[in-house]
Amino acid sequence: MRLSDTLTKQKVALPDTGPIRMYFCGPTVYQRAHIGNARPFVLGMWLRNWLHTQGRDVKLVHNITDINDRIYEAAPGASAELAERATEWYFEDTEALGLGLPDELPKASEFVPQIIRFIEELIAGGYAYEVEGDVYFRVTRDPDYGRLSGQRPDQVEEQEPNARKEDPRDFALWKANKPDEDTWWDSPWGRGRPGWHIECSVMAEELLGPVFEIHGGGLDLVFPHHENELAQSSALGHDFARIWTHNGLLRFTGSKMSKSEGNIVTIREAVERWGHEAILVYFLTGHWSKPIDFSEDVMESAEARVDRFREVFRGESQAVGDWDEFAAALEDDFNTPEALAVLHGWRDHALLRRALAVFGLASLAETEDAPPEIVELAERRRHARAARDFDEADRLRAQIEAAGWEARDVADGFQLVPR
RNA sequence: GGCGCCGUGGCCGAGUGGCUAGGCAGAGGCCUGCAAAGCCUCGCACACCAGUUCGAUUCUGGUCGGCGCCUCCA
Incomplete structure (x- = not known):
């Protein structure tokens, strides 16, 4: 099988033998997932199913990011509870899609020790530095930085100045605990918590190894999220993903459906409706x-x-x-x-x-059988029709329809179809 | 400003250097007591302008238009 790869901008063939290890970026859990969030989940599950039917050995990891600025903002003082609740919602909602579950659904909060070790390695290699309890990745240390998204470090729009960073485009691997953040972990750099991108590098490598076949996610994650994952992992000499698949985004009433614009339909609402x-x-x-x-x-x-x-x-x-x-x-x-x-x-x-x-x-x-009382009506209708009493037949059809069934005349009698 | 995607018939949406996409909606027909379902037929589709070519919707260049990302978005 060949898949369009973001890195090479070409269709890249999967290896013909060996396992297919896939990592798909899942949601940050702080609210009900919207229908757009379902696309990478669905794509991952479909790929897994298809590769299974092709006789391949497949492992799909779909992460849950349960440590993030947004969660702290959404539930001041109760972020852990919100993350837990929103994770349950996500399980419910994706389960309702009828595709089953990925092989692994790791949460960032369960990999903090491994994340800390990963960051320590980056610091040891000179790819990261600590400042007042924060740890940043040194973007300029990676000559290939930007190769996934096509963004060069010197072209990246500068953000609000952060005096603690050596360079404005450096990104956080570890963030020191702030007074309003109610969850934290101890680390060599003091109390704090992981930055946004590091959890995916760590969980992917912990569960799939330093090299795996497919890394998926929404197109909006190419930069900075996946660019940074790639930078972190390649800094340690890991090959990381062989193929990057980025799914197109959903548009709603012409513009992108996004959390910030509020024009969203949740997975749950969509399942209920359609x-x-x-x-x-x-x-x-x-x-x-x-x-x-x-x-x-x-x-x-x-x-x-x-x-x-x-x-x-x-x-x-x-x-x-x-x-x-x-x-x-x-x-x-x-x-x-x-x-x-x-x-x-x-x-x-x-x-x-x-x-x-x-x-x-x-x-x-799966075809549904009509209940006996409906079949009884249909039988009566068949007799009426045989007797050419079409008024009675039409009456019975209306009655059947009122009960939620459609009576169709077929060659050897009738067929009842739910409406 | 930087990186990238896209413009296909009323709508959605694949694809191909010359040969039917498919679905939805619409028109006509077959079938039916009437229907429903199904089947058949139909609608001069490839944004625009050049170029390459025997031939381009498909390749190249440009124009116009729409969209995404650029450190909280799947």
């Missing part, structure tokens, strides 16, 4: 590397596709479907829109179910 299947199909309709609009229209369109697949399973299974065509679409940069188009032509129930299962959509193959 159901998890329509959401998954919606994600399927756009290539993972490109932005997609989130709107009523596209969701209605996704719902229609869901119905269409369900309809196939209500019909007769026919030997129509070419697995290789499906596989070819996914093997070439995981092109789900193409794969989806292929699947729309299939009539082989077992094959289609197997393909949909890759995307967590096997449930589309």
Whole structure:
């Protein structure tokens, strides 16, 4: 399989043998996750499922960042409780997507000793320095800094001056505890807590090793988050990720859906409104590397596709479907829109179910049986029709519809479909 | 200012140097007691301007337009 890689800007082939180790950046837990947060989660799970069906050994790590400025700001004095609660929300919400869970869901707070050791190594190598309880990464020490995002250190917009930094673009590995921060850990530099980027380098390497195959996350993480992860890990001589996959962001009413703009729909709201299947199909309709609009229209369109697949399973299974065509679409940069188009032509129930299962959509193959009382009405309607009493037949159909079912006349009788 | 992405038929959205994407919506038809579902047919699609080429939506250059990131955003 080949995947578009941010670092080389090319499609890079995965190794043909050996395990596929993947690290996908998860949420910072301080509020309910929005639908955009679901995209990297979903992509990670799909890749994992697909590689499994290809017989590969896969391990997917999806981190939870539960130490962050935003959490302190959102819950002054109770940040740990908020992080814990928001982590539970995230588990609930992603579980509702019907894709199961990644192999590992590490939390930053559980890796602080390893983070401290990592920072100590960076200091020992001259890549980081301590100032008054803070530790900063020395960006100018890395001649390749900026190679992931294309940003050169001298081009990066300067932030608010921080007199403690040697250079304004240096970033924090460790931050000294502030009075309003209610969680802290002891370290060689005093009480404090990890900076934003270091936890991912550490957790990825702890759980996958100093080199792994795929690192994913939202496009907005390329800079600075992933650039800095790469800088930290390569400073210690680690290869880190072989392929960087960055998913396009969701746009809502034309502009980016973002927490700061407030125009967000949570995963939970979306699942309630459209159901998890329509959401998954919606994600399927756009290539993972490109932005997609989130709107009523596209969701209605996704719902229609869901119905269409369900309809196939209500019909007769026919030997129509070419697995290789499906596989070819996914093997070439995981092109789900193409794969989806292929699947729309299939009539082989077992094959289609197997393909949909890759995307967590096997449930589309489940046909629902009507309760006995509805079947009874349908039977009566069949007799009425046989007797050419169409007024009675239409009355019964209305009654069936009122009960939430649709009566369809088919060659050998009737079919009942939930509405 | 720096880095990067994108402009495909009413909408969404793949893809290709010449051969059907697919879905939604729309029109007509088949089927039906009427429907529903399904199936069939249809709509002069590739922002603009040059260039390369026998031939470009697909390659190159430019123009216009939209969008993302630039140290709290998946």
